[in-house]
Amino acid sequence: MSILDRKLRRDLGHLATQAVAIAMVMASGIAMYTMALYALHSLQTSQTNYYQKYRFANIFCNAVRIPADLMPRIQALSGVSAIDQRVVFAALLDMPNMAEPVAARLISWPDSGKPRLNDLFLADGRWLDSERSDEVLASHSFVAAHGLKLDDQLEFVINGRKRRLQIVGVVYSPEYIVQIQPGSLLPDYKRFGVFWMSHRHLSAAVDMQGAVNDVTLTLERGATEAAVIEAVDELLAPYGGTGAYGRDQHVSHRFLEDEIKQLTIMAWVSPTIFLLVAAFLLNVMVGRVVALQREQIAVLKACGYYDWQIGVHYLKLALLIAVGGAGLGLLFGYWLGQNTTRMYAEVYRFPVQQGSLTGTIVWGSLLISIGSAVIGTWRSIAAVISLPPADAMRPATPSNFSTSWVERIGLRWLLPQIIRMLLRQIQRQPIKSLSTVFGMAMALAIMILGSFSLDAIRYLIWFQFDYAQRQDITVVFNQVTEHDVVSELKSLPGVSEVQTFRAIPMTVRHQHASRKISVMALGDEAPLYRLVNIKEQIVPTPPEGLVLSDKLAKILDADLGDRVQLTALEGTRHSAEIEVVRIITEYGGLNAYVSPQVLARWSHLPRTCSGAHLMIDSATTTEVYHRLKNMPQVASVNLKGAAMRSFEESFAANILTMRLFNIIFTVIIAFGVVYNHARISFAEQSRDLATLRVLGFTNGEVTSILLGELAILTVAALLPGCLIGWGLAAMLVWGMDTELYRIPMVIEPATYWFAMFVVVVAAFLSGLVMLRKIWALDMVSVLKARE
Amino acid sequence: MSLEPVFSTRQITKDYHMGDVVVRALKGVDVALYPGEFVVLLGPSGSGKSTLLNILGGLDQPTSGQVFYRDQELTTWNQRQLTQFRREHVGFIFQFYNLVPSLTAYENVALVTELVSRSMSPLEALKMVALEPRRDHFPAQLSGGEQQRVAIARAIAKRPAILLCDEPTGALDLATGVLVLEAIEQVNRELGTTTVVITHNAVIAGMADRVIKMSDGKIAEVEQNAVRLRPREMRW
Incomplete structure (x- = not known):
């Protein structure tokens, strides 16, 4: 060990507490960085591998009924690589441990072999026996949330008919890494489950023989997603296609991507703060050490040490602290990262969650810590290097003080000596x-x-x-229902208020921007689902015109008074321009609202509804749930805020x-x-x-x-x-x-x-x-x- | 001169522990200081004069022996009482002035006058050392001699019972040193403050009423001067 290094060791010993304090700040920054990057890397590699291995589709389309003979035409579209057809159907599930009906999604599974896209990972049990009509594969998240076992039987209400189905396998799907019930913002693995059932038997149960209602496809390399979507939409329009969409609109993918986006922000914001603070602290500390050791620096230079040697000597002091902190931070960050990844596994269901401390993370951490040490100390180091030895031999000029600005504005005589001293100290x-x-x-x-x-x-x-929402539950029907369902719902025991709604899939377009969304016509029976503006004021649905949620308005660049084009993706596929009359505040999804009158006039159809919001007396909740489970037209029941x-x-x-x-x-x-x-x-x-x-x-x-x-x-x-x-x-x-x-x-x-x-x-x-x-x-x- | 001493010590010793070695800085010192007296404590470095001064000023406690301020025994007091004692009765002057750099000359003096009720005004004290015109200067803007005179003003502003000066001219050139000594002598004469000056410069001894020579932790010799010289009359 050279003499200078020995000096360094002793200097560090004298500064121990301060050095540890700074190293801890550095360690915190590196820990946050490592944690975020570790989790990010884990999510991204798990996602990429999963999508690839299990053939996650690029484009998703739903329609009312697509005849089987349309498939070759979809396959023949330019840019389409592989297609897969399915029946997807919403059902209710009567779980013995829960009063409320649980929403289920049933997806058909090929009777022989595997699907071409969106394959499943079988975690437990076996695949379906196509000869048997009472078997399902259940999503792992649902099975885990309810503590279910293989061979457990579940009671479904499919298309108004009760069916007992047995779980024969537990699976993971790349389509449902996050499982979110339609109409909900967040995953709730207890109240929403996904199940796969033999194609033959599901088709029979929902009257879909010879047809499907869901097509997914992958793209050829170099194909334009938008062009394929447009072509598919055109093909499916006569069959009630509700608009194809890419991965960017796919809920599970979207949710995961948003998490990745957040993590990326987190990987930079917090560590930057910590490292800036650490750099400042090093600046102050090394500056002080250099000032104190002025005479020593002079002696070293007089003895013949090169300027750079002495510069490096002081830089080493900062680097030792920084790298020590980085090492500690890496260990802690690795531990935090593993825990975060474990926490993610609660929400993001991958068959295998990968994660490792990559070289990029380790070297990145070291580089960043070294960088912040250099940035923090370069001023002091430069001063060391440029200090002429003769100058350094003389003591530094005495500290120069002046009166503080607080005193100069005339408060001088109000302040006791001690306060003046410390004010000047701060200002100096x-x-x-x-x-x-x-x-x-x-x-x-x-x-x-x-x-x-x-x-x-x-x-x-x-x-x-x-x-905003005063209803207790929201019921969604299997299909569009006549408006007189209101009286039926109102007659249920304990239902005090009912507000129907009609949701129509539409394309909204303004200038060059467009989105496929559900436009909602809110019934005027009772104000349960209320629209609220940015000032938290209730906005009644205006009799004329269109109400946009703020995010949608922003995406469309549409303001009050602008005319927005709406094209229905079902029925007559009518198109019209409507003026934006209100913009409301919403924190989930993209929504637009019109009055039922506007909708009726515009679509030339009698008033119908696709669901209803209900307010129920808490004493009769169980009874209402029981009755809803037995109503054939009920496809799903959402408990307000339950998922959240x-x-x-x-x-x-x-x-x-x-x-x-x-x-x-x-x-x-x-x-x-x-x-x-x-x-x-x-x-x-x-x-x-x-x-x-x-x-x-x-x-x-x-x-x-x-x-x-x-x-x-x-x-x-x-x-x-x-x-x-x-x-x-x-x-x-x-x-x-x-x-x-x-x-x-x-x-x-x-x-x-x-x-x-x-x-x-x-x-x-x-x-x-x-x-x-x-x-x-x-x-x-x-x-x-x-x- | 009254026969009642302001300060007196009985057989005080002081040990310093330097690692395993015990250094005995004072080896049984008996000394008495009388009101208005100007005493020069003379001796080579390491002879124990600073240690004695620190003990008299309540900065340090002896290992054994007793110290009396008038009829009170300092050696039985705790830190709080010693602080109170310094605050009211002792003026210190140091070789390196020890002014607070963030306070002006005036404020450095006011620092002390704010603590004690029967003090003189900071201006009065600065006038005594002829530094009134420099009152608003910060220490960095004053010469060494000026800084030391501010230190004297600070020490005397509280009208202390005793003025303890540790090598007050040690960091100054000859001419400036004379100015500083004149200021100390003037304070002693006009205010009648018992004054102890530590020095290893034998010439300064001519100013004193009494010269106490120390060597190796003991009082070697005490001399009474028949005539006190003015600082200007001393020859280096």
Whole structure:
């Protein structure tokens, strides 16, 4: 070990606590980075491999009834590589442990061999026996959520008829990595299950012999998705095609892609903050070390060491701390990543979830930590290199102070000496003081960023399920039903209010933008499902014109007064232009609303409905569920907010764990920043403080100078921290703004207060650690030393 | 001169532990200081004079022996009482001035006058050392001699019972040193403050009423000067 390295080792020993504090901040940043990239890599490779191996389709189409002889024509379309045809049917499931009917989706499975697309992974049991009509394969998520076993029998209501079917196999599907019931925002594996049944028997059960209602296809290399979709739509239009869509509109794929997008943001935002703070801390610490060792630097240069050797010597100090922190961060991040991946497995069902600490992650972490160390210290290192030895031999010019601006604006005589001292101290080293304020503000911002999602979810639940939607359940019918179903529903015991709706798949187009969505005609029987504007005001459905949700309006670039073209994807396929008369706020999906009168006039059809919202008396819920299960026209029953609530419940523990980590990270930053500042201030001022002690100042009075400075800086960081936290949250909201869902930008005051509390406590703790040092100040020896 | 001493010590010793080695800095010192007296403590470095001064000023406690301030025994006091004692009765002047760099000359003095009720005003104290015109300068804007005179103003502003000066001219050139010594002498004369000056410069001894020579942790010799020289009259 060279002499310089020996010196380095000892210097590091003297700086141990400070070095550890900075390394911890560095480690936190690298841990977040590693965790996010690990999870990202795991999701992406699992997804890619799964899609490839199990032949996940590119384009998905539904229609009312597609005759079998249409298949060769679809296959012959230019750009189509492989096609697969199925019967997909919504059914109800009567689970003995649940009062409410469970929504099921039945998908036909080839009677011989495997499907050409969207293959299944058999996790347990066996494949279907096409000779038997009472067998199903069940999705793993549903089986796990209910604790079901092979050979368990389930009671389905298929097309109004009860059927008992037996689970013979448990499967995973690339189409249902996330399983979300139509009309719901989030997965709820207890209330929605997917099942596969022999093609022959399912077709018979739903009167689909000789036809299918679902076609999926893959594209040839180089084919244009939009062109194929257009061609398929044209072919399927006469058969009630509701519009083909690509993976980008596929719910499971979309959900997974959104998670990947979020993770990508996360992999950059939080680590950037931590590494910036670490760079600032290194800057301040190495700057201080270099200032203290001025004379040593001169001696080394006088002895004949090259400038660069000495520069490298101080750079090594920063690098050791950075790389040490990175190593720790990698280990912790690896552990966090594994846990996150495990947590993801609760929602994202892959047959095999892959994950490994790749070389890219490891080298990336090291490079980033080294980069931030170099950025943080280059100024001090440059000063070391350019310092002429003769200059360095002389002591540095004494610190220059001036009156602070607080005093200059005329408050001078109001301030006691001690306050003046600390104000001038803060002002004399603006970079150091600003670094500390910045670091503390970032700690606060990280805390706010990490906790606001809970506020947002709570607000979302309130907005969507307590305020906008007053119904208890939503019933969807198998097929469009006459409007007089209202009286039948109203006659159910305990149903107090009924509001029908008619959802029609349509293409909405404005200028060059278009989307395939469900346009909803809300019945005027009772205001259960209410439209709400950005000011949280209820907007009645206007008798004329179109109401757009804000996200849809934005995508279409349509404003109030613009005329939007609507083309129905069923029935007469009528097309018309309608004026946008209201824009409302919604956090899920893309929606448009019209009044039933507009719809009737426009489609020249009698008033019909595709479902109804019901308000029911809680005492009779079980009875209502029982009756609904036995109504032949009921295809599915959605419990308002059940998915959101069960999601929140199952993730409550995870959210708490995340929150704990958040607090830990915040405390690490805040403690590290304040401690670093306090140590350096203490070192710089220990002579002054000792002088004051000699002059008769008490320990308490001397302590108040140093801690007062920290207190002022901490308080100064609170407002910027809240603002930055708000800004970061806004950035995240923006980043997570997808067609599937949006997160409301809501941060409760309590979140700000709690974040400030955590930061203040962390600052206070590092103040306490300093207290011991101040009280142990050796007056005699300090006075002997020259400044 | 009254016969009641302001300070007196009885057989004080002081041990320092440097690793495994015990260094005895004071080896049983008896000394008494009287009101208004100007005492020069002379001796080579390591002779124990700073240790003695620190103990008298309440900065340090002896290992054994007793220290009295008038009729009170300092050696029985706790840290809080010693701080209170320094606050009210002791003025310190150091070789390296020890001004607070973030405070102006005026404020450095006010630092002390704010603590003590019967002090003089900071301006009065600065006038005594002829630095009133420099009152709003920061230490970095003052010469070494000026800084030391601010330190003197700071030390005397509280009208201390004793002024303890540790090598007050050690960091200064000759001419400046004389100015500083004149200021100390003037304070001693006009305010009647008992003054102890530590030095290893034997010439300064001419200023004193009494010269206490220390060597190897003990008082080697005590001399009474018949005539006190003015700093300008001393020859280096």
